[in-house]
Amino acid sequence: MVNTEVPKHYTTSPSSFNGTPLLTINREATVDLDATNSFEGPEKLLEVWFSASPLSLPEASAPEGLRIVPSEVWKEMLDLVNCKVLSIIESEDVDAYLLSESSMFVFPHKLILKTCGTTTLLSGLPKILEIAALIAKFPHSLANTVRGTATAAVPYRVFYSRKNFLFPDRQRGPHRSWRDEVKSLDRLFLGGSAYMIGKMNGEHWYLYLTEPNTLLTPPATPEREQTVKILHLPEAKLRAKAQAMEVEEGQDETLEILMTDLEPDNAEQFYLDHASAVAEGQYFQQAHKARRDARMQLGSINDMDEVEGLEPFKIDGLADNICNDSVDVFSNNSDGYCATGFEDELTFPQELTTEGHALGTVVSNSSGLSAVYPRSRYPDARVDAYLFTPCGFSANGVVPSPEAGGSTHYFTVHVTPEPHCSYASFETNVPASQTGRETADVIQQVVGIFKPGRFSVTLFEAKDTIDEDFNVAKKKGSKFEGIQGYRRVDRIVHDLEGYDLVFKYYERFDWEGGAPRLGEVGF
Numbered sequence: 001m002v003n004t005e006v007p008k009h010y011t012t013s014p015s016s017f018n019g020t021p022l023l024t025i026n027r028e029a030t031v032d033l034d035a036t037n038s039f040e041g042p043e044k045l046l047e048v049w050f051s052a053s054p055l056s057l058p059e060a061s062a063p064e065g066l067r068i069v070p071s072e073v074w075k076e077m078l079d080l081v082n083c084k085v086l087s088i089i090e091s092e093d094v095d096a097y098l099l100s101e102s103s104m105f106v107f108p109h110k111l112i113l114k115t116c117g118t119t120t121l122l123s124g125l126p127k128i129l130e131i132a133a134l135i136a137k138f139p140h141s142l143a144n145t146v147r148g149t150a151t152a153a154v155p156y157r158v159f160y161s162r163k164n165f166l167f168p169d170r171q172r173g174p175h176r177s178w179r180d181e182v183k184s185l186d187r188l189f190l191g192g193s194a195y196m197i198g199k200m201n202g203e204h205w206y207l208y209l210t211e212p213n214t215l216l217t218p219p220a221t222p223e224r225e226q227t228v229k230i231l232h233l234p235e236a237k238l239r240a241k242a243q244a245m246e247v248e249e250g251q252d253e254t255l256e257i258l259m260t261d262l263e264p265d266n267a268e269q270f271y272l273d274h275a276s277a278v279a280e281g282q283y284f285q286q287a288h289k290a291r292r293d294a295r296m297q298l299g300s301i302n303d304m305d306e307v308e309g310l311e312p313f314k315i316d317g318l319a320d321n322i323c324n325d326s327v328d329v330f331s332n333n334s335d336g337y338c339a340t341g342f343e344d345e346l347t348f349p350q351e352l353t354t355e356g357h358a359l360g361t362v363v364s365n366s367s368g369l370s371a372v373y374p375r376s377r378y379p380d381a382r383v384d385a386y387l388f389t390p391c392g393f394s395a396n397g398v399v400p401s402p403e404a405g406g407s408t409h410y411f412t413v414h415v416t417p418e419p420h421c422s423y424a425s426f427e428t429n430v431p432a433s434q435t436g437r438e439t440a441d442v443i444q445q446v447v448g449i450f451k452p453g454r455f456s457v458t459l460f461e462a463k464d465t466i467d468e469d470f471n472v473a474k475k476k477g478s479k480f481e482g483i484q485g486y487r488r489v490d491r492i493v494h495d496l497e498g499y500d501l502v503f504k505y506y507e508r509f510d511w512e513g514g515a516p517r518l519g520e521v522g523f
Contacts, residue, residue: 040421047160048155074104081119089396096397098394154215157212192210194206194207195207203454252429252460253462258456260423262424262453270387357385382397383395394413395412440483451508460500
């Protein structure tokens with residue numbers, strides 16, 4: 001059951017509660033932040049791995065890997081991408097950055113950057129490689145002049161993906177077309193592979209990835225001869241590194257749900273006015289409850305006084321018009337409490353009337369998003385959410401494994417609720433084996449929150465072994481075949497280097513919105 005109580009610490013987020021990871025809020029970045037013109041919901045998603053596992057970092061690199069990089073350095077890189085940091089959750093295994101346009105997650109061995117709108121994500125990639133080389137001390141080489149940096153770390157693997165844009169003509173930099181994006185990536189990496197998955201004249205998804213032990217595109221003219229140094233590790237260390245890489249890659253699993261044409265009633269909860277009304281209703285309901293509890297407590301004191309022959313203790317005006325005990329104080333609307341006339345005596349917190357983390361927390365709880373990975377199962381999980389003006393929503397979730405010594409995972413949600421371009425995305429790398437539920441159950445729960453007219457799902461899952469048979473990949477594709485209320489229109493399974501990719505596209509049975517808005521078609 002979703003706990004819809006208004007959080008006690010309005011000015012922060014659930015991650016500021018006692019015993020949680022450190023939360024930093026960048027209040028300057030939130031000034032005059034307005035989502036009125038955020039038209040392009042579908043995000044660009046980049047993953048850069050510098051090692052296969054946090055346990056197999058190169059010996060020359062910093063022990064903390066990428067997490068040694070100060071936040072101010074990442075902010076400079078994000079300036080190239082054209083987005084700002086709103087807040088940061090720092091946990092034991094990952095730092096989660098909530099951005100003005102989506103999210104960034106920094107692990108010791110990899111960085112995940114997801115941005116929407118007209119951000120120029122790939123413009124920040126050369127800087128990421130430079131930061132990894134100069135600050136995190138990952139192995140690096142002389143940079144190609146095309147990259148515009150003096151040096152660049154050599155990544156282990158690189159993944160870049162996105163859904164087809166709704167308004168491609170408004171994109172900037174290397175993102176004006178998939179062809180331009182592939183050219184930009186090929187200038188950096190040798191042997192990358194580009195795919196378009198789905199119908200060319202329908203909903204589709206783009207993917208670019210490199211093979212393990214990625215090679216950088218070399219400079220046209222090397223500045224000087226370089227001696228290649230070979231490090232001979234003891235056999236035991238080599239075995240330990242290989243085992244660590246197998247464990248991390250074998251558990252790597254990313255689920256993405258990309259939803260369009262949201263049901264208006266469901267989309268409404270991501271508007272500031274609606275969220276503030278919900279918060280107001282909850283606020284006064286709890287005030288009524290507190291007053292009723294106080295009256296009951298005073299009543300027991302008065303009973304004791306009468307027994308002792310004392311005058312009953314009274315406070316003028318206290319709970320003269322208390323609501324009946326049958327009122328549902330956990331109702332998610334502002335109509336679930338009775339008026340007693342004392343509302344004017346209370347001051348409704350201003351932070352629950354303006355955009356920010358306070359209303360973001362209210363929406364996260366009332367919509368059910370915070371219940372996807374509930375605290376009952378994940379007691380250390382934290383959600384950092386933000387609601388924009390006049391509408392729009394972003395949230396990062398940090399989900400430590402409930403098992404001792406387990407990894408920390410994440411989920412991230414972004415919503416553009418305007419009717420003419422409504423879109424919502426949900427992404428997570430929490431393994432299905434850890435949730436105790438089927439992948440279809442997670443999809444069903446998320447889709448139920450938004451009720452999209454149509455949506456696509458991508459499941460990117462590491463193979464158990466390099467020699468896994470393709471038939472096994474096909475069986476994985478049947479994991480989430482049936483989603484209640486929807487018909488599957490498309491299913492594609494790809495057998496990639498080290499990974500199986502499943503792509504599916506669904507439409508709601510009662511959807512009457514016509515053909516999907518394609519925006520861009522083909523390559």
